[in-house]
Amino acid sequence: MRAPRNLRLPGSTTKTLWFLTGGLALALIVVIVVGAIRASRPPRGQDVAAYVERVNKLQGLATGPLQQLNTAYADFGTPRGRTPEHLNRLARGERSLRTLRTQLAQAPAPEKAMPIRAQLLRLYDMQVAFARDVALFARYLVHVGAPERRAEAARLKLLRALRAAQSPKEQADAFEGYAAAAGAAAGLLEKLRAPAEFDRARTTEVARLHQLSSGAAQAARALRVGDRAAIQKGISTFSRSSSTIVVAVRQREAAIAYNRRLRAIEAQRTRLARAQQRVQKSL
Numbered sequence: 107m108r109a110p111r112n113l114r115l116p117g118s119t120t121k122t123l124w125f126l127t128g129g130l131a132l133a134l135i136v137v138i139v140v141g142a143i144r145a146s147r148p149p150r151g152q153d154v155a156a157y158v159e160r161v162n163k164l165q166g167l168a169t170g171p172l173q174q175l176n177t178a179y180a181d182f183g184t185p186r187g188r189t190p191e192h193l194n195r196l197a198r199g200e201r202s203l204r205t206l207r208t209q210l211a212q213a214p215a216p217e218k219a220m221p222i223r224a225q226l227l228r229l230y231d232m233q234v235a236f237a238r239d240v241a242l243f244a245r246y247l248v249h250v251g252a253p254e255r256r257a258e259a260a261r262l263k264l265l266r267a268l269r270a271a272q273s274p275k276e277q278a279d280a281f282e283g284y285a286a287a288a289g290a291a292a293g294l295l296e297k298l299r300a301p302a303e304f305d306r307a308r309t310t311e312v313a314r315l316h317q318l319s320s321g322a323a324q325a326a327r328a329l330r331v332g333d334r335a336a337i338q339k340g341i342s343t344f345s346r347s348s349s350t351i352v353v354a355v356r357q358r359e360a361a362i363a364y365n366r367r368l369r370a371i372e373a374q375r376t377r378l379a380r381a382q383q384r385v386q387k388s389l
Contacts, residue, residue, distance in 0.1 A: 164210060171199060210227060228374060232374055274332065295311060296312045303360045304360045324336075324339070325344055
């Protein structure tokens with residue numbers, strides 16, 4: 107029994123994830139200017155107003171670096187993205203944001219301003235974590251190309267070899283070659299790390315490539331000994347592993363989780379504004 111010459115193989119799967127995330131809003135890091143607190147009469151509220159002024163001054167000094175970080179975010183999906191300079195700009199922006207958060211935490215706040223301080227620091231915590239993960243994601247995008255290209259080259263080579271094969275031995279050779287290449291691609295991808303939202307898609311793709319490698323090796327062994335039942339089993343195992351449905355599901359889950367995180371940051375902005383309003387009313 108010979109392997110089918112029209113065996114269907116999946117194309118690139120992880121690229122789908124990058125196209126998907128490319129359409130998501132990234133430019134979130136902005137200077138969070140807390141509105142001025144107006145003291146109702148001296149000296150009531152003056153200490154709160156002074157705290158808000160200090161906070162806004164600190165943020166104003168960081169406007170330039172944070173605007174550069176936003177520009178770096180906007181460069182995702184453009185020729186300026188995925189370059190060493192792009193990665194450096196993201197890293198510098200993350201450090202600037204982290205430094206600003208530390209400075210805000212060190213600014214003394216009167217008791218009346220503590221609700222504003224708490225919500226402001228929480229918002230910065232969320233944005234610092236987001237900036238860190240975006241920088242990690244950018245580095246991942248740079249390095250994921252190698253296993254992606256290796257897997258795709260192996261897929262195309264196997265299809266060509268199966269179409270040209272004239273004997274079970276030639277088909278076995280083709281499957282063996284693919285098994286080695288798919289296993290190598292999985293090994294490269296296995297060493298990488300992506301932000302939590304996307305790492306499940308990465309690990310799912312690693313598992314799929316390992317399964318494809320194992321199925322191809324099984325099919326090759328069966329073809330060499332001419333075991334019809336084993337050939338059919340090997341081909342079936344290989345075909346099942348070729349499905350990208352599970353990877354696509356993980357990619358969709360990642361996009362949903364990513365968007366949820368962006369919405370949580372925006373919701374925290376609203377909580378900060380409400381805290382400020384309550385403090386203003388209490389003065």
